[in-house]
Amino acid sequence: MKTKLFTRKKKSTVTALDITQKMTKDLDHLVAEFDPVNKPAHYNMGGIECIDYIKQVLGLDGFISYCHGNMIKYQHRYRFKTKPLEDMQKAEWYLNKMNAALKEKHK
Numbered sequence: 217m218k219t220k221l222f223t224r225k226k227k228s229t230v231t232a233l234d235i236t237q238k239m240t241k242d243l244d245h246l247v248a249e250f251d252p253v254n255k256p257a258h259y260n261m262g263g264i265e266c267i268d269y270i271k272q273v274l275g276l277d278g279f280i281s282y283c284h285g286n287m288i289k290y291q292h293r294y295r296f297k298t299k300p301l302e303d304m305q306k307a308e309w310y311l312n313k314m315n316a317a318l319k320e321k322h323k
Contacts (some may be wrong), residue, residue: 253305265269267313283314 271279290307294300 252302255308268299271317276317280314280321284298285312286310288312 270282274282287307287310290303290310293308294303297303
């Protein structure tokens with residue numbers, strides 16, 4: 217008695233429209249998750265957030281200084297940018313990260 221190892225599926229026709237619709241759906245999902253302040257798309261490649269990697273490499277004290285420097289940078293240049301509110305939100309984001317690291321250090 218022979219055992220059937222493979223079953224043949226019906227051939228399906230994939231059209232350019234099908235591919236475009238799938239790509240649009242995938243892109244819509246990415247755009248919905250994108251946040252230029254809290255979760256920039258280009259900062260989460262390879263499964264680890266860039267900020268977490270920086271903290272791991274610099275250690276706690278280095279990370280606190282890094283956050284402080286970035287906070288100063290965004291506060292300094294907000295008035296020269298086309299989206300000043302976004303830069304001030306980034307400064308606040310780094311301040312919050314710095315405060316969390318300070319709490320971790322001084323618990």
